Amino acid sequence: MKDFFTILGGMGTEATEAYIHLLNERTPAHSDQEYLNYILVNHATVPDRTAFIVDPETAPNPLIPLAEDVRQQSQLGPEFFALPCNTAHYFYEQLQSLTDIPILHMPNLAIAAVAAKFPTARRVGLIATDGTLKDQVYELPIKAAGYEFVMPTPAIAAETMTLIYDDVKAQNHVNPDRYHHILQQMVDELGCDVVILGCTEISVAEQRAGNAGFPVIDAQGELVDESIRLALAARNRQQAE
Template sequence: MKKFFTIIGGMGTQATESYVHLLNKRTPAHNDQDYLNYILVNHATVPDRTAYITDPENNPSPLPPLEEDIQQQSKLGPEFFALPCNTAHYFYDQLQSVTDVPILHMPRLAVGAIAKKFPHARKVGLIATKGTLKDKVYDKEIADAGYEIVHPTDEIADETMDLIYKGVKEQDYVDPKLYHHILNQMVNELGSDVVILGCTEISVAEERAGNHDYPVIDAQSELVDESIRLAEKMQKNKAS
């Protein structure tokens, strides 16, 4: 197979399934051959990213298996990598250093979408795993773009972890009331002009329990759109 991209997934599997579902759903296809060429690596046994970032002395690092995945897949010649796990972007620079194949930067894509979709936004809220909150990957991107970041309170952060881990990861379940409650607090209590959904399990919640008017930027959705844009571009180049 030529002119394809590789998805390094499995972090978690339901979130990766959501990414692939959106990818295929949004691809303008009328027959089998119109869909995109990609390889999916569902590496479910990669150690938990948040556990390592928050307590590295007592938890295994996800970096070695992710580096191995990138190096193995690079030998096959993908045009780019998609990494549908926000917290894993803590290792972005190390992963990019082991390959010449570009890795899409999901947090950067999410922040870059704010100006287009919410041009008057100034205060950008973030809901994510505690690992992503601690590693501050989004903090830098948001600050560099000229926005003020709104962090969740400890209570909101705990509720978000419950939504992610006790709901989606453990039971493949989304509690719509909890999800909407979190968004309500970020917007109406903390004053966020827009809220970034900085975890792919939260993207699962958005997909299944959206139906709201809160201003959000779904990081996974932005990754899907950029994946399609680049894949369609390389297919056109192949055809010409």
């Protein structure tokens, strides 16, 4: 197979399925042959990323199986890797050092989208796992881009973890009222001009429940759009040769 990319998925499986659904939905295809070529590595048994970031002394290390996936898939020669798990970007530099094939950086894509879609935004909030909040994979580049970073309160963070782990991961269920309440608090109580959805399980909530008009940037959606752009560019180069 030529002009293909590899999806490093399974973290979690429902979130990966949401990425693929959006990928296929947004691809400008009108026949089987116009959809994109990709390999899905749904590595569901990768240890929990947040558990390791919060407690690296006792929790199993997700980097070990992720590194193995990158090494194996690199031998096949994909155009690029898509990593539809925000928390796994804690290991981004280590994973990228293992291969010359580019790994798309979902947090950076999301932050770049703020300027494009909300040009007057100044206060940028983040809802994500405790691991992503702790590892600052969003916080540091948001500040570097000149925005005021808004951290969720402990209560909002706890409610977000319930949405991610108890609802989506455990039950494949989205509680729209819970999701919208989280967004309402970030915007109305904390004064966010835009809220980045920094977990792909929250992206599942966005797809199923909608954002009720609150200003959001869906990191997974930005990864989807960049995946499509690069995959179509690779296909066009292949056809021109």
